[in-house]
Amino acid sequence: MTKGRLEAFTDGVLAIVITIMVLELKVPHGGNFDDLKPLFPVFGSYILSFIYVAIYWNNHHHMMQTVKHVTGSILWANMHLLFWLSLIPFVSGWMGENHFSSASVFLYGIVLLGAALAYFILQFLIIKSHGKESILAKALGKDLKGKVSPIFYIIGIISAFFNVYISGVTFVLVAIIWLVPDKRIEKVIKNTFE
Amino acid sequence: MTKGRLEAFTDGVLAIVITIMVLELKVPHGGNFDDLKPLFPVFGSYILSFIYVAIYWNNHHHMMQTVKHVTGSILWANMHLLFWLSLIPFVSGWMGENHFSSASVFLYGIVLLGAALAYFILQFLIIKSHGKESILAKALGKDLKGKVSPIFYIIGIISAFFNVYISGVTFVLVAIIWLVPDKRIEKVIKNTFE
Amino acid sequence: MTKGRLEAFTDGVLAIVITIMVLELKVPHGGNFDDLKPLFPVFGSYILSFIYVAIYWNNHHHMMQTVKHVTGSILWANMHLLFWLSLIPFVSGWMGENHFSSASVFLYGIVLLGAALAYFILQFLIIKSHGKESILAKALGKDLKGKVSPIFYIIGIISAFFNVYISGVTFVLVAIIWLVPDKRIEKVIKNTFE
Amino acid sequence: MTKGRLEAFTDGVLAIVITIMVLELKVPHGGNFDDLKPLFPVFGSYILSFIYVAIYWNNHHHMMQTVKHVTGSILWANMHLLFWLSLIPFVSGWMGENHFSSASVFLYGIVLLGAALAYFILQFLIIKSHGKESILAKALGKDLKGKVSPIFYIIGIISAFFNVYISGVTFVLVAIIWLVPDKRIEKVIKNTFE
Numbered sequence A, B, C, D: 001m002t003k004g005r006l007e008a009f010t011d012g013v014l015a016i017v018i019t020i021m022v023l024e025l026k027v028p029h030g031g032n033f034d035d036l037k038p039l040f041p042v043f044g045s046y047i048l049s050f051i052y053v054a055i056y057w058n059n060h061h062h063m064m065q066t067v068k069h070v071t072g073s074i075l076w077a078n079m080h081l082l083f084w085l086s087l088i089p090f091v092s093g094w095m096g097e098n099h100f101s102s103a104s105v106f107l108y109g110i111v112l113l114g115a116a117l118a119y120f121i122l123q124f125l126i127i128k129s130h131g132k133e134s135i136l137a138k139a140l141g142k143d144l145k146g147k148v149s150p151i152f153y154i155i156g157i158i159s160a161f162f163n164v165y166i167s168g169v170t171f172v173l174v175a176i177i178w179l180v181p182d183k184r185i186e187k188v189i190k191n192t193f194e
Helices: A004-024 A033-065 A072-086 A088-097 A102-130 A135-140 A144-159 A164-179 A183-193 B004-024 B033-065 B072-086 B088-097 B102-130 B135-140 B144-159 B164-179 B183-193 C004-024 C033-065 C072-086 C088-097 C102-130 C135-140 C144-159 C164-179 C183-193 D004-024 D033-065 D072-086 D088-097 D102-130 D135-140 D144-159 D164-179 D183-193
Strands: none
Touching: A004 A033, A004 A072, A004 A088, A004 B004, A004 B033, A004 D004, A004 D072, A004 D088, A033 A072, A033 A088, A033 A102, A033 A164, A033 D004, A033 D072, A033 D102, A072 A088, A072 A102, A072 B004, A072 B033, A088 A102, A088 B004, A102 A135, A102 A144, A102 A164, A102 B033, A144 A164, B004 B033, B004 B072, B004 B088, B004 C004, B004 C033, B033 B072, B033 B088, B033 B102, B033 B164, B072 B088, B072 B102, B072 C004, B072 C033, B088 B102, B088 C004, B102 B135, B102 B144, B102 B164, B102 C033, B144 B164, C004 C033, C004 C072, C004 C088, C004 D004, C004 D033, C033 C072, C033 C088, C033 C102, C033 C164, C072 C088, C072 C102, C072 D004, C072 D033, C088 C102, C088 D004, C102 C135, C102 C144, C102 C164, C102 D033, C144 C164, D004 D033, D004 D072, D004 D088, D033 D072, D033 D088, D033 D102, D033 D164, D072 D088, D072 D102, D088 D102, D102 D135, D102 D144, D102 D164, D144 D164
16 A cells, blocks of 8 residues: 555645634734734644644654555554544634633643654554664664653643643643654665665 | 546545534633533544544545546546535534434434445446456455445434434444455455555 | 646645535534524535536546646636635525525626636636647637536526526536536547557 | 655645635625625735735745755745744734724734745745755845845835825735746746756
8 A cells, every 4th residue: 555645635634734723713803903912822822733733744744754555554543643633723722712721731731642642653553564674663763752752741731730831831842842853764764765 | 537636636625524523623612621511422423423534535545546547427426425525524513512313313324324325336436447357346345344334324314213322323333344444455456466 | 837736736725615615504503404494505505516616626637637837827827716716615605595695696606607717718828838739729629618608607697686596597507517527638638648 | 855745735734724714704694785895805805815825835836846855944944934824814804804904904914024034934945955056046046026025014014003005005016026926936947957
């Protein structure tokens, strides 16, 4: 099975997820700057979620470059990842509209954690089907980033009940960790093909 | 005629269908966990519909791999399938918002049945234009799954008037039957090309 | 300039247009069959518009197969076509919600006419840049369909002020004329390449 | 890294941005021509924004043809551009619904300026990674258009506080300047490959 359509479908879903989030920024009825104020938290939430979806697209892009064949279980693991990411517009909108209430920050963290685990499963299945000597396996190495992120999410999820600022910091921190595209894969690909 | 654009257009429509369904999960105004409660049935409906669209995409993907040329009638049969699938966000939202009322479960079943018949027609036209010795024809064999599903849907549609739980069970059951990607096609493709 | 991205972008826009139309089918609050009744005209309008967008995608697909190079003016003529088609969800929703009022049927006709003229311009520019001996020029011949459609639209637009049923009949009639994919192009392509 | 998926993702996002803008044209409840009147400014705003997104797609298309390899920073510069463009439906809707109030015209200008700067950064990174003798570097030359546009935007942004008509004229003017696809790149590509 070729990976072309899997990539095309994923690109489609992520492009829509990242774009319909803007629909949560409801156009205010008044035309003055003051009328924008209630939208500030929604906009902050929008930026964070935009960056998260962009990170997932970037890493998915990198990971897929190492893939040679696609199995049925990889297809479904990918769908599972898309499921969690498709929930981001909802939890992002809820968090923004309720000024980062405990419950909404908690749920946002759950969705981030779900997406991270889904990505981990997808990565695991790809390595399994391509062998331990595959490009991806070599590139990941100990996969520190991948192991640290869920821990941060869990800290963020738990602290949502005590202090949502701590949650906010952890979510932003994970985004920063990943913002740098995965040089490991890029490097190993280069070494392999050149 | 090449199949590239047919696949691209189908991927686009299915990616949008699967993603805009999340817009039926209206962001609640309150910020507590209690405010999410009314969304539980909508969310359940969302998960079921997500899986159905994913199944259609998966099977479409598999079927198209066996296609060599696309005729005008295949194009229109594909559009017919997309028509039924495009109604899923609507019936899914209606079913969820009305806590699985008889009428909404009935309509959901009708749309699933319509999509199943449209898929059957599309498959029939592809086999017709590629011959009985084609990969798809061989792969399908007796096509038990394809024949059993409509019967389950009809049972679900009728029982919607008496007991929506039976309908729910049949719809979930069909999803489980199909959740496994079509190993038949995968197997025959492998045997043919390797 | 290659035509690949032009096709991809057009596929994307048409896939979205055809899918977001379903958002005009607002989920009713009640869960009984009676609650669906007000949606009947919207649904009728949805089916007609779905078929129109499908026809445009089909014909665009056929036409593009004959294209070898894309000029700047072809790009813009294509954008112009997409502009008119992007208005279909709006006029379709307005027409359905107002039970085919004169004004809404009139506007629907205007958008169909605009799209037809935009398609005509696009076709003209492609033939101009590919020469009179090109596949498309040969395939179109006298282009009877293309010349008859605008006349029908104009009849439909004018009769909207007197009798919307006549308009409805003309719009459906044009759809039927085009529903058959353009065998002319398919035939000439076959003769040329085989 | 190949540019295929970058193009596909950008096409997807821009196709969605250009199409969901039409959702800001809320279907009016009445069915007469008078009921459309309140939509006139929204529609004017829609046309302007449609043209802007189309211009960005066109220029992106041209620029990408000169790209041979994609680095991590190019990926992120592209995401940054998409971020600003994803805000267009929101600012366009706000400007239209509030009849071009000072604040809304100001914000519209800010988003146009942000997109222009993001495009400039993307272009800069591509030239940097491809060298001063690259096709793009040659094609741009002094890049008069690219340097003049931000100045016009800034004039439009400032004048929004005094006279929104001046802002409108400057925004339309920039659109006209860019409406012609970038013949420079087209020409140099032709000279290079033919």
